Structure formats: structure tokens, C-alpha cells
Amino acid sequence: MDYIASLRQYVGNAPLIMPCAGCAVLDAQGRLLMQHRADGSDSWGLPGGAMELGESIEQAALRETFEETGVRARPVELLGVYTGPPHTFANGDVVHSVVTVLVAEPLSVSEAFDGGRESMGVGWFQLDRLPTNLFEPNRPMLRDLVEGRRGTWA
Structure with missing residues (x-):
């Protein structure tokens, strides 16, 4: 079930508080897994998205990471819990997200990611060479990751 889509049937683009989860997956070389977003x-x-009914935060983070990147991961620590100003997506949906981000390590890589629905592609990046066109709501998370902060909330 797509919980947020079902709510959108009733509220349209109106602001929603949305529990979300994602992973900052770091490989053995210290490279970060990132998705090239297909949201316009x-x-x-970072891979991540809304929690579904019946899921834990960890389950949501791992599911979203696999769906969007094809990488199965194992969480190793909490990066942080993040809130910020509401974000308006290209389709007009407004969300005020509460995002839990786990630092994880890759277990396996497959080509099974969603193939363009949410990700146009994936890549592994050195922390000192991240893309310049970062998804704005991820900037505080990436800053904490690069600066070595863990267990933060904002």
C-alpha cells in the first residue's frame, strides 16, 4: 500500500507531516551511494522515502534504499533525525518530513532499482567530491555525514 498516495486522494497537494527514512550507504572505500532523482x-x-503502515523506520530505510538503488544494506549507526521547513515537490505536493537517516554498509548490489520511477541512476561518490546539484532537503544530512557527526537531530 502507498500510504501517502492514499492520503493525497483526500488532501490533494496540501501539506502533510510525513515520517521518512533513508540510508547513507558507505562502501569499504568510504564512497557514498547516491541516487540521481527522477522527481524533476x-x-x-540519499535514497529514502516515506514509511508505510506496519513498517519500522529501519525496514522503511532499507526498503527505500533497495527500491531506489538496487543495493541491499545493513545499518551500522544512526546519522540523525531531521526536520526542516516544508518542501514543495515539482508536482506541487507539500510535505513537512521527519527523516531518520541510518549510516549503512552495502551487502549486495543488483541492477534491480526502480528503473526511472524515482531514480534516473545511481553513483558512488567520495565524500569530498559530492555532486554540486544536491537535493536541498538532504544538505544538512550530508553536512553531518561529511563532518563525522552522528546521532544528531535538527
Whole structure:
């Protein structure tokens, strides 16, 4: 079930508080897995998305990471919990997200990611060479990751 889509039938583009989860997956070389988002923003960000009914935060983070990148991961620590100003997506949907981000390590890589629905592609980036066109809501998370902060909330 797509919980947020079902709510959108009733509220349209109106602001929603949305629990979300994602992963900052770091490989053995210290490279970060990022997705080239297919939401019209032409930006790169961390894999993640809305929690579904019946899921834990960890389950949501791992499911979203696999769906959007084809990478199965294992969480190793909490990066942080993030809130910020409401974000308006290209389709007009407004969300005020509460995002839990886990630092994870890759277990396996497949070509099974969603193939253009949410990701136009994926890439592994050194932390000192991240793309410049970052998904704006991910900037605080990426800043904490690069600066070595863990267990933060904002």
C-alpha cells in the first residue's frame, strides 16, 4: 500500500507531516551511494522515502534504499533525525518530513532499482567530491555525514 498516495486522494497537494527514512550507504572505500532523482529536480540525494503502515523506520530505510538503488544494506549507526521547513515537490505536493537517516554498509548490489520511477541512476561518490546539484532537503544530512557527526537531530 502507498500510504501517502492514499492520503493525497483526500488532501490533494496540501501539506502533510510525513515520517521518512533513508540510508547513507558507505562502501569499504568510504564512497557514498547516491541516487540521481527522477522527481524533476535534476538533483542527487540519499535514497529514502516515506514509511508505510506496519513498517519500522529501519525496514522503511532499507526498503527505500533497495527500491531506489538496487543495493541491499545493513545499518551500522544512526546519522540523525531531521526536520526542516516544508518542501514543495515539482508536482506541487507539500510535505513537512521527519527523516531518520541510518549510516549503512552495502551487502549486495543488483541492477534491480526502480528503473526511472524515482531514480534516473545511481553513483558512488567520495565524500569530498559530492555532486554540486544536491537535493536541498538532504544538505544538512550530508553536512553531518561529511563532518563525522552522528546521532544528531535538527
